[in-house]
Structure formats: C-alpha cells, structure tokens
Amino acid sequence: MKLVLTDVDGVLTSSHLLYGIEGVHLRAFSTRDGAAIEWLGRSGIPVGFISALDAPSTRARARDLKVEELHLARGEKLPVVREILERRGLQLEEVAYLGDDLMDLPVLRRVGFSACPMDAPPEVREACHWTDPRRGGEGVFREVAECVLKARGLWA
Numbered sequence: 001m002k003l004v005l006t007d008v009d010g011v012l013t014s015s016h017l018l019y020g021i022e023g024v025h026l027r028a029f030s031t032r033d034g035a036a037i038e039w040l041g042r043s044g045i046p047v048g049f050i051s052a053l054d055a056p057s058t059r060a061r062a063r064d065l066k067v068e069e070l071h072l073a074r075g076e077k078l079p080v081v082r083e084i085l086e087r088r089g090l091q092l093e094e095v096a097y098l099g100d101d102l103m104d105l106p107v108l109r110r111v112g113f114s115a116c117p118m119d120a121p122p123e124v125r126e127a128c129h130w131t132d133p134r135r136g137g138e139g140v141f142r143e144v145a146e147c148v149l150k151a152r153g154l155w156a
Contacts, residue, residue: 001113001148002094004040006141008051008058010100014137025055030137036145037065043154050077078106096148100136115144
C-alpha cells in the first residue's frame with residue numbers, strides 16, 4: 001500500500017459525539033493510532049482523513065500528526081479518493097481505507113485493502129478485507145498501519 005486513508009468518526013474515534021457547553025464537538029482519539037499515523041508518515045506512506053463532519057478537533061488532530069490529506073464535510077467519499085489518487089498518480093489498488101459506515105462502502109469495495117472496526121454494520125464488515133476485533137477509537141488504525149509497514153518490510 002502506498003497511501004492509507006481513513007474515515008474519522010467511528011474509526012479513529014468512537015461513534016459518539018460529545019458536545020461542550022458551546023456546542024463544540026469533543027472527541028477522544030487513540031494515542032496508539034496517532035503513533036501509527038506518525039510511523040507511516042516517517043516511512044514515506046502518506047495518511048489522509050476523509051470525514052463527513054468538519055470539526056475543529058479533527059483539524060487539530062490532523063495538524064498535530066502532520067496528516068497530508070485532510071478532506072472534511074465530504075459525504076460522498078469516492079470522488080474525494082479519486083481526486084487524491086489522480087493528484088498523486090496512484091491507483092485504487094495501492095490504497096488502504098478504513099471506514100465504519102454505509103457511506104464508506106463505495107470506497108471500501110474498490111481499494112486494495114479495506115478494514116473496519118468490529119462495531120461497523122454487517123454490510124460494512126462483509127465488504128471489508130479485514131474486520132478488527134476492536135471498536136472504533138480503540139486502536140483499529142494502528143493495527144492496519146502495522147500490517148502495511150510489515151508488508152513493506154518497515155516494521156521494527
């Protein structure tokens with residue numbers, strides 16, 4: 001895999017949204033996933049976030065982790081993925097994608113490697129190459145990153 005793309009809510013976080021007193025979304029991101037995003041970046045494998053929601057917490061997390069592709073408020077994800085691939089000169093087969101819900105299915109069904117957390121709906125689990133035994137927000141991304149790095153001989 002030459003690129004790893006992921007949904008945010010339900011993969012990097014739980015599927016829960018907490019609202020602060022002023023209506024700001026608050027999320028908990030896994031530090032293990034964060035470390036894995038950094039490992040991929042240092043190994044020359046870019047990471048991208050594609051989310052239907054545009055939240056300051058997602059922007060901050062992407063900035064802190066130096067995520068190369070950030071696409072928020074994007075309900076239809078396949079056109080976004082195609083745009084990224086065209087710009088980078090990559091094919092769908094060279095992409096790993098993590099998603100957790102029905103809007104992710106068009107991408108999950110087309111990429112070289114697809115994964116989801118165990119709490120994804122049955123249709124999503126059936127479409128994926130791999131279902132992680134953890135729930136979203138509990139380190140699902142880290143496991144996929146480890147597999148990608150091992151496959152490229154870049155692990156430990």
